[in-house]
Amino acid sequence: MITTHPQALCDALRRTIVGQQSVVEALVLALISGGHILLEGPPGLAKTLACRALAAALHGEFKRIQFTPDLLPSDVVGTRIFNQHESAFSTALGPIFANVVLADEINRAPAKVQSALLEAMQERQVTIGPRTHSLPDPFIVMATMNPLDADGTYALPLAQMDRFLLKVNVDYPSREEERTILERFAIEETLPEHGVASLDDVRSWRNAAHEVHLAPSLKEYIVELVAITRDRERLPEQAAHFIDRGASPRATLAIAFLARAKALLDGRDFAIPDDVRTVAPLALRHRVSFNYRVISENVDPEGVIAAIVGAVPAP
Amino acid sequence: MQDICFHNGLRRSVFVKASLRAALCWALLVATAADPSNAQKLQKLHVWSLTLSSDTAQPAVERPFHLIIGARFKEPVPNPDELIILPTLGALQIVGDERHATYAKSGTSYTENLTVVAHAPGTVHAGAAHLDAIDARTGKPSRFSSNELILSVSGAPEDNAAALHRLSVTLAKLALLAFVLFAAVLALRTWRTRHLSPARPQKLPAAVQQEPPNPEPSSLADAVASLRKIRSRHVVFDVRTALRERVGARHGQTLNDLLRDGVVTGEMKAVLRATERAAFIAERHLPAAIDAMLASLERYTP
Numbered sequence: 001m002i003t004t005h006p007q008a009l010c011d012a013l014r015r016t017i018v019g020q021q022s023v024v025e026a027l028v029l030a031l032i033s034g035g036h037i038l039l040e041g042p043p044g045l046a047k048t049l050a051c052r053a054l055a056a057a058l059h060g061e062f063k064r065i066q067f068t069p070d071l072l073p074s075d076v077v078g079t080r081i082f083n084q085h086e087s088a089f090s091t092a093l094g095p096i097f098a099n100v101v102l103a104d105e106i107n108r109a110p111a112k113v114q115s116a117l118l119e120a121m122q123e124r125q126v127t128i129g130p131r132t133h134s135l136p137d138p139f140i141v142m143a144t145m146n147p148l149d150a151d152g153t154y155a156l157p158l159a160q161m162d163r164f165l166l167k168v169n170v171d172y173p174s175r176e177e178e179r180t181i182l183e184r185f186a187i188e189e190t191l192p193e194h195g196v197a198s199l200d201d202v203r204s205w206r207n208a209a210h211e212v213h214l215a216p217s218l219k220e221y222i223v224e225l226v227a228i229t230r231d232r233e234r235l236p237e238q239a240a241h242f243i244d245r246g247a248s249p250r251a252t253l254a255i256a257f258l259a260r261a262k263a264l265l266d267g268r269d270f271a272i273p274d275d276v277r278t279v280a281p282l283a284l285r286h287r288v289s290f291n292y293r294v295i296s297e298n299v300d301p302e303g304v305i306a307a308i309v310g311a312v313p314a315p
Numbered sequence: 316m317q318d319i320c321f322h323n324g325l326r327r328s329v330f331v332k333a334s335l336r337a338a339l340c341w342a343l344l345v346a347t348a349a350d351p352s353n354a355q356k357l358q359k360l361h362v363w364s365l366t367l368s369s370d371t372a373q374p375a376v377e378r379p380f381h382l383i384i385g386a387r388f389k390e391p392v393p394n395p396d397e398l399i400i401l402p403t404l405g406a407l408q409i410v411g412d413e414r415h416a417t418y419a420k421s422g423t424s425y426t427e428n429l430t431v432v433a434h435a436p437g438t439v440h441a442g443a444a445h446l447d448a449i450d451a452r453t454g455k456p457s458r459f460s461s462n463e464l465i466l467s468v469s470g471a472p473e474d475n476a477a478a479l480h481r482l483s484v485t486l487a488k489l490a491l492l493a494f495v496l497f498a499a500v501l502a503l504r505t506w507r508t509r510h511l512s513p514a515r516p517q518k519l520p521a522a523v524q525q526e527p528p529n530p531e532p533s534s535l536a537d538a539v540a541s542l543r544k545i546r547s548r549h550v551v552f553d554v555r556t557a558l559r560e561r562v563g564a565r566h567g568q569t570l571n572d573l574l575r576d577g578v579v580t581g582e583m584k585a586v587l588r589a590t591e592r593a594a595f596i597a598e599r600h601l602p603a604a605i606d607a608m609l610a611s612l613e614r615y616t617p
Contacts, residue, residue: 274571
């Protein structure tokens with residue numbers, strides 16, 4: 001039974017964050033779907049603020065981990081410490097034990113730290129020493145990446161990117177939005193709204209999303225959207241030229257989860273073709289591997305993804 | 316002297332003469348090489364290679380080309396150009412000389428680029444380049460020699476027009492070949508598509524193939540009449556198709572596309588929403604959704 005509609009959470013986030021409609025909606029969709037989110041965008045675009053606002057609105061625990069080249073896996077998941085008074089080892093849990101974890105600049109840490117985080121994301125549990133600890137529920141990781149500074153970064157391999165349910169490209173605000181930011185944030189910091197929804201609400205949203213009806217024709221549509229990324233002959237010419245490798249079956253599952261979440265967010269208990277088409281780029285953009293021509297010919301990958309999605313007629 | 320035949324066929328007199336000649340040559344070589352004053356001038360070097368090459372196999376008369384002398388030493392050699400004895404070039408005239416030495420931990424590399432020109436056609440013999448040094452491996456004064464070159468100089472050089480003509484003929488041949496190959500590949504692909512993969516259209520999603528699920532009800536009124544009689548999902552899709560045709564929807568357009576384009580106004584929006592609901596809602600809610608759809612259709616007056 002849903003006591004608070006997820007749209008209320010969206011509205012609360014919109015009152016805190018100026019613009020960034022797609023980011024706000026993607027955060028809530030990821031929360032409903034029980035997946036993790038990758039935010040890519042230049043610094044200063046309210047990525048961290050969005051994550052803090054979400055944690056505050058949920059009354060959940062929020063932790064931020066700044067990824068750096070010298071970070072160790074134990075700095076993320078926790079470690080065993082020898083207690084001299086008791087002459088025994090005790091476990092110090094890492095910052096990953098929170099409801100909302102912001103992994104800031106995830107590509108600045110080496111692969112072993114990324115792996116430790118991604119393992120926790122996948123398994124939703126962490127093993128420290130002899131004991132395995134479950135992560136809190138709900139548990140959502142929001143990782144950010146800055147696409148501009150490539151020096152000293154460790155690019156996330158495709159296999160690891162695949163673990164993120166969706167990826168959002170955070171773009172600069174419009175002039176009007178920027179003026180609103182100036183008026184709202186220049187004088188004093190806007191505090192995020194607290195307690196808009198409870199953690200129980202999040203669990204009920206997730207259960208309700210599982211009940212959303214996905215018609216067989218929509219399932220076919222989703223399968224076709226993913227399958228076409230792997231079939232060079234059926235891809236539109238403007239996409240086939242730039243794609244190296246298609247999306248994995250995780251993309252199929254991700255689109256289905258997100259389409260159900262989108263339907264729930266829009267107040268429906270059934271998904272429609274628009275839901276699938278809206279969420280498909282979120283699930284595909286980090287799972288499709290582009291070749292060098294995207295860079296050499298200065299092509300926007302978003303245009304390629306749009307061409308793929310546009311190539312499959314909706315039912 | 317009696318001729319004695321050796322098993323290899325050499326006669327003894329010939330053998331003796333050859334031995335005497337070799338001994339004389341050896342004595343001369345030792346006499347010159349063992350000259351202490353000469354040996355003291357030589358550098359002790361590990362000579363790894365000494366080569367002579369040409370940048371063209373078929374030089375033409377009056378057209379400059381290059382002979383390249385390359386040498387590699389283990390040691391750093393301060394002035395390697397002073398060590399190299401240029402080859403005899405016969406009929407070739409030197410018109411330029413460019414020298415370049417590279418020093419690295421791995422040793423010294425030296426390249427001398429001789430620009431030469433031949434004034435007459437025929438075979439030109441370029442002798443070996445030499446280098447005198449004390450071989451560091453044996454400690455003995457030695458003469459290192461490169462390979463020799465035999466080049467065939469062709470007649471008068473082609474003028475630009477002839478060269479251009481030859482180039483254009485070559486390009487035309489290549490273009491023709493590429494065209495033939497492309498046509499062959501295209502024909503093969505067409506043949507394969509038609510004969511080998513008839514099942515390909517089946518890979519398309521059923522929903523896409525079913526775009527006009529039932530083409531029989533050609534008008535919206537017919538489809539709605541069918542829906543009143545047969546309240547099934549299949550007929551709902553018939554009505555949906557007829558409605559989309561009515562508003563001029565293109566193949567594959569979604570509801571939001573139609574609403575956003577502004578072609579749909581007023582009551583038709585409600586009809587399309589109700590139809591979309593009936594088309595994709597769960598089976599248990601379908602009767603109620605069809606009722607709502609029919610009600611919205613009754614309110615709709617085109």
